[in-house]
Amino acid sequence: MTLALAMPNWVGDVVMATPTLRALRARFPKDRLLAVVRPGLRRILEPNPWTDGLIEAGKSAEGLWRAAARLRRERVDTGVLLPNSFRSALLFRMGNVRRRIGYARGGRGFLLTDSVPPEKRDGRIVSSPQITYYLRLAALLGAPTDDRRMELGTTPADEAKAAEAWRALGLEPGRTLLLCPGASYGPSKMWPAEHWGALVRAARAELDLESAILCGPHEADAAAAIQAAAGACASFHGHGIDLASARAVVRHVRAVVAIDSGLRHFAVAFGRPVVTLFGPTEIVRTEIWYDREIRLQGVVPCGPCQEKRCPRGTLECMWKIRPDEVVAALGELIGRTSA
Numbered sequence: 241m242t243l244a245l246a247m248p249n250w251v252g253d254v255v256m257a258t259p260t261l262r263a264l265r266a267r268f269p270k271d272r273l274l275a276v277v278r279p280g281l282r283r284i285l286e287p288n289p290w291t292d293g294l295i296e297a298g299k300s301a302e303g304l305w306r307a308a309a310r311l312r313r314e315r316v317d318t319g320v321l322l323p324n325s326f327r328s329a330l331l332f333r334m335g336n337v338r339r340r341i342g343y344a345r346g347g348r349g350f351l352l353t354d355s356v357p358p359e360k361r362d363g364r365i366v367s368s369p370q371i372t373y374y375l376r377l378a379a380l381l382g383a384p385t386d387d388r389r390m391e392l393g394t395t396p397a398d399e400a401k402a403a404e405a406w407r408a409l410g411l412e413p414g415r416t417l418l419l420c421p422g423a424s425y426g427p428s429k430m431w432p433a434e435h436w437g438a439l440v441r442a443a444r445a446e447l448d449l450e451s452a453i454l455c456g457p458h459e460a461d462a463a464a465a466i467q468a469a470a471g472a473c474a475s476f477h478g479h480g481i482d483l484a485s486a487r488a489v490v491r492h493v494r495a496v497v498a499i500d501s502g503l504r505h506f507a508v509a510f511g512r513p514v515v516t517l518f519g520p521t522e523i524v525r526t527e528i529w530y531d532r533e534i535r536l537q538g539v540v541p542c543g544p545c546q547e548k549r550c551p552r553g554t555l556e557c558m559w560k561i562r563p564d565e566v567v568a569a570l571g572e573l574i575g576r577t578s579a
Contacts, residue, residue: 242272242314244295244337246321246328247281251483251502253370254281255509256528257322258288258391260374260383264320265290267383274314276307276331283484287393297331304331311335318381321352322374341377354380369527388529392509394488402488405479411450413492417443417570418507419473420498421462422455428520428550429499430462431558437469438563439497446567447574452476454489454503495570499558500526508533513573515566519557520544532577534569536561 243264247254254277264273272292275285279296286294295314297307304327311319312335319332321342329351332340341354349355356377359366375385406413421436440451453463453475463475481489490496490506496514498504500521507514508530518537522544537544538560542552550556 241268241317242274243268244274244276244311244314244316244319244332244335246297246319246323246332246342247275247277247285248322248370249278249281249325251281251284252500252505252526253322254284255390255392255502255505256370256526257374258290258509259371259388260320260322260378261288261290262387262389262391263375263378263383263385264381267378267381272314274316276311276328279303280483283482284392284487286484287395288391289393304334307331308334311337320377320381322377326351341380343377356380367522367524370525371528390505390509390528392487392506394491395484398485398488401480401485402492405476405481405485405489406492408479409452409474409476411452411474413489414494415449416493417447417449417451418490418493418496418498418503419451419453419466420455420496420501420503420507421453421466422459422499422501422503428547428555429501429558430555431499431517431519431561432555433462433465433469435559435561435563436466437471437473439566440466440470440473442563442567443570447570449494449570450474452493454481454486456483495574497566497570513570513577515569515573517558517561517566518544519555519561520547520550522546532573534573536565536569 274293275291276295276297279298295310316337318339319337321328324345326346326348329348333351340352342352343358344355371388379385443449451473460477463477467473491510496507496512499517504516513532516535538557540557
């Protein structure tokens, strides 16, 4: 039998889907398992011990047709759709996937053979952790759902690229605090540069840690603002670190401070201590059951709103998280993990 799993479309969600990949492999150890993933996210899953192949499904119509043709060639028997999108269901139908399992959302129920209703209360969909939301679909195939650990791997090439960047920055990973300020989701998650700058200075003075910024190439302005606010702070920008080699950077640091983003999930997948800054995000949706994480959230009457841009234009829920709170949380985590 050949199975296909449609992966989510965000970096962090892909990492949160790794327990489902592991569960399906455990349930079907001798069958062929394929992951269908956006081209830009493919390398996050390379390497992994669960899949027998990765199918890229681009956003364009041509990308959709190519992915559907590949599914037909693979003669996929069963497909599990983790995204709620109409497009993912259409892809599996075009690919002649015989059994198509997914949540009945977005008007796509008629494209599914096993249409799973989302949990509702008083007519509204109940928020639930993404990890268990995904595992619930795997459970319909008899897969185990008790192991919710996220996992990632790295390649030798990624490790070499990361090591070269560390040398260029003159930093020791084991004595470095990694700052992950990027907010590809939207500006509502951004922590003020002044707060990051205060954190850099305090981490050096109180925890004997140097800091380094890791964010995407389109977030260079945010990194520069933090460097200006800190007075001095290293940045991986311009050192050839892409999404895949970022895994190798995260894997070796002493600790991480991140907004609720994909790099937060990288840190958890590699067992790094992490302080996560939550503003507009509803924490229950990203519950990960990880004892080396401390979560801080700015509490405001209007939140958490889940909006990409602050409707009030204040970002109050983010700036209410104080740098001294973050330093205290880091100190607790470092002391705990050292012990």
